[in-house]
Amino acid sequence: MKVRMLKRILVPISLAGDGESAFRQALFFRRRLSSRITLLHVIPPSLRLTNVIQTDIDKNLQARAMVRLVRFVKIHFKGKVPDNMELRVEIGQHVSIINEIAKEEKFDLIIINKNEKRHGIADKFRRHSAEKIVGESICPVLTVKHQWTNRGVRDILVPIDIVRKSRDLLKWSIFLGQLMNARIHILAALTVKIDLERSLAYKKANLMKEIIEKEGLECKVSIEVKEAENRLEALVMGAKNKAADLILVQGHQEMIFSDGQTERLHIELLHKSVKPVMFLGVGQENIFTDLLRSGNTNSVTCEKGNLTNAIELNN
Template identity: 50%
Template structure:
């Protein structure tokens, strides 16, 4: 199994209180996985000033922001900041700066506090910050709203998409299940009328289930038939009503090409799921390299062997 870890966790905070849940979630992972946490705050740069004056003013802004960040951290940790927590203040634009830090400094996870979806014309014209993070950050991104996993993790829900590669989702499912001592529920929604056991979604889910069970982890498959309603809504309703503590979602390759079903799916999960959503990363370079190395079988040797090749090697 490919090595995965959560050793370095980046947590953006605005110092207005909306970073508390993300920090608490990071501390939970620290206790389970011995993670090191970096709290990062980005403050806007001084503008419309001469270069020398602007540089000096930015230093002052950074120093003041660091004082506020220290106060914020001390408040969260009852007066004493643990050794496993680093504090960092950057000058710049909030979203681009965090994306740059996350991508260039090899963080294993970014945890963000998701806000309410922006409705109306402005929301349609401007990409939400959470969507921007998910689209451009290479490493996994965990979004939390009000329900971080303070009670522990007993069940992780994993939507299965037949269009996407499965190696990462399998590795992370096994890693998290072992570290958190939890079960895995694989879920897929059929959107066409077809015999359940003949569907690729069912066969792919069963192959994943078998691989997860081989690691000594309890895993089950849930397949829903839904030909008339919103597929994403079916999954969201399952998350809402079933005892899943968070959702592990595939990093969508076709999100790289702009608006797509996968992009809409990830965005809906981020904004509408009442439980935390962990979206795995998408490495653009690795993905495009894989496109150039796609191997098409000359002959179909054995249906299960070919399906296994599709699930594990694409």
């Protein structure tokens, strides 16, 4: 797969005053990369009436929402709508409309706001709309809270899960690092009792560092040593304490061990990180040549809970 230049960006807007951060983040990419932005407002479907009445209601709702959307944009551009910005209003289910448009029209990136919070007990068991978009989108999704990369992307933090192939994560790290002239910071977690330099976390992180530096980028490695702790919780805590303008996280595919922990990592970063987090799309992992499996290999043993597994890693 050829990584696209993030030229087409889809930005869902709620028009309820909580989409400002996502919009401002999109404006950064518009300035930095000359990206074309599509602002999308989705209206929930109403109760079905007769086709004629329903069509009239839908048209009226769309027209009113478009007026508000135009007003929202004009406030930021001195009363004008820029030529490279498209405004759309659709009716349907929020998540499915966003992901369908992104897939069918081949968008390069979705930027969403993540200001919503969970309050009641029932909310703890209800899947967040942002979680659904991240979990189902085939293209990368960038989530922003109150902070956006308005100063530029100078440091990219890349947490790696040692039991997953990281070929696309590596490819995107190099791509974004070169695109933004940014430093790459690889973060891994060691949660078993083993000499650091013999661990898979150390070997994998430093292999990725070597490949990234060969591409002319500055890169450093941090290993969170948290014995007897959950490796993904260790990654979340480590990410919280590291300076970065952007956190890059791989998609759901190509899991060596399918235990659901990657999805939990995504959810934790999605809701707890105050920094922008970019999640690769769910189809990304199947595409690039596996850079970590070319050439000779040797077996490295790691312990995952009570299970010991041999994982191949380049020399």
